[in-house]
Amino acid sequence: MTGLWAVLITTFLASAVEAIEMVTIVVGVGATRGWRSTIIGAASGFGVLAVIVVILGAALSVVPIGPLRLVIGALLLVFGLQWFRKGIMRVAARGLAGIGGSDPHGDAELWRGPGMDWTGWFLAFKGVVLEGLEVAIIVVSFGAGANQLGGAVVGGVGAIVVVGAVGFALHNTVRRVPRSLLQLVVGILLTTFGTFWSLEGLGVSWPASDGAILGLLVLYVLTAFTYITLERRHAFGVQAAA
Amino acid sequence: MERVWSWVLAVPRFLYHFIVGDDWTMAAAVFIGLILSAILNANRLLAWWLIPVIVVLMLGISLRRASRTQR
Numbered sequence: 572m573t574g575l576w577a578v579l580i581t582t583f584l585a586s587a588v589e590a591i592e593m594v595t596i597v598v599g600v601g602a603t604r605g606w607r608s609t610i611i612g613a614a615s616g617f618g619v620l621a622v623i624v625v626i627l628g629a630a631l632s633v634v635p636i637g638p639l640r641l642v643i644g645a646l647l648l649v650f651g652l653q654w655f656r657k658g659i660m661r662v663a664a665r666g667l668a669g670i671g672g673s674d675p676h677g678d679a680e681l682w683r684g685p686g687m688d689w690t691g692w693f694l695a696f697k698g699v700v701l702e703g704l705e706v707a708i709i710v711v712s713f714g715a716g717a718n719q720l721g722g723a724v725v726g727g728v729g730a731i732v733v734v735g736a737v738g739f740a741l742h743n744t745v746r747r748v749p750r751s752l753l754q755l756v757v758g759i760l761l762t763t764f765g766t767f768w769s770l771e772g773l774g775v776s777w778p779a780s781d782g783a784i785l786g787l788l789v790l791y792v793l794t795a796f797t798y799i800t801l802e803r804r805h806a807f808g809v810q811a812a813a
Numbered sequence: 814m815e816r817v818w819s820w821v822l823a824v825p826r827f828l829y830h831f832i833v834g835d836d837w838t839m840a841a842a843v844f845i846g847l848i849l850s851a852i853l854n855a856n857r858l859l860a861w862w863l864i865p866v867i868v869v870l871m872l873g874i875s876l877r878r879a880s881r882t883q884r
Binding site: 641645646648650652653655656657660689690693766769770774775777778783787790791794798802 | 827832836839847850851854860861872879880
């Protein structure tokens with residue numbers, strides 16, 4: 572019984588770390604690009620994940636996660652950098668305008684087309700597949716290792732459900748954040764995860780392991796502050812000259 | 814047939830906007846950075862610092878270029 576609880580709690584905590592990354596991406600992309608395509612992308616990701624888990628089962632523990640991390644991380648990094656750059660320019664130009672949805676220019680990234688927003692779909696899909704696969708591998712590794720697969724499954728699924736519920740509860744709060752600031756924050760987060768995963772995929776060891784994500788986040792937030800300050804000085808210079 | 818062609822054209826267009834976006838130099842720098850990181854790592858040299866440095870530098874260069882163009 573002690574073994575069951577130990578596996579359940581360990582799997583829950585390890586999976587929660589991956590689930591936080593998954594939910595952060597889905598909530599951030601949904602709030603910035605729109606929810607419909609993002610939710611369909613996340614649901615498609617869970618569908619693909621379910622098929623992979625059913626087909627591979629216990630063989631999941633030997634899936635080479637490195638190449639997948641490299642490809643998904645590199646894509647997140649190049650896309651996140653674009654939003655990081657646009658976010659800096661918009662926050663520098665308009666500050667925190669748009670609180671309460673009053674910024675007329677702030678919805679530039681929101682998808683208004685008739686069909687699917689494939690960018691939002693793709694970002695959510697990738698986040699769910701990669702992080703979900705990592706949760707599945709954690710579940711299989713811990714569960715098979717301790718011969719407690721049932722407890723490990725409950726821990727892994729429980730972590731996704733609990734973190735997902737917290738993300739859902741917070742999505743209205745996220746909606747009130749000015750769009751320009753939201754784009755900057757999501758750009759920083761995508762760049763952070765993209766940097767971390769792509770290098771992990773190459774087999775590079777990070778100092779402090781997963782703790783490096785926090786270090787990258789601090790570095791990129793400081794970078795954003797610095798460039799926003801520099802951009803504002805430029806913008807003021809132009810206005811004064813005109 | 815027309816629908817098939819629109820899909821065939823839409824996929825590379827989507828990938829181009831997704832990967833390259835407004836400034837192709839940032840995507841190119843990340844790509845080169847990942848190759849260099851792989852080389853450093855294969856030679857057992859410290860490799861984790863290179864991409865964060867490229868991100869910070871390329872953001873600055875790209876922002877500077879964008880603000881010059883606006884002026």
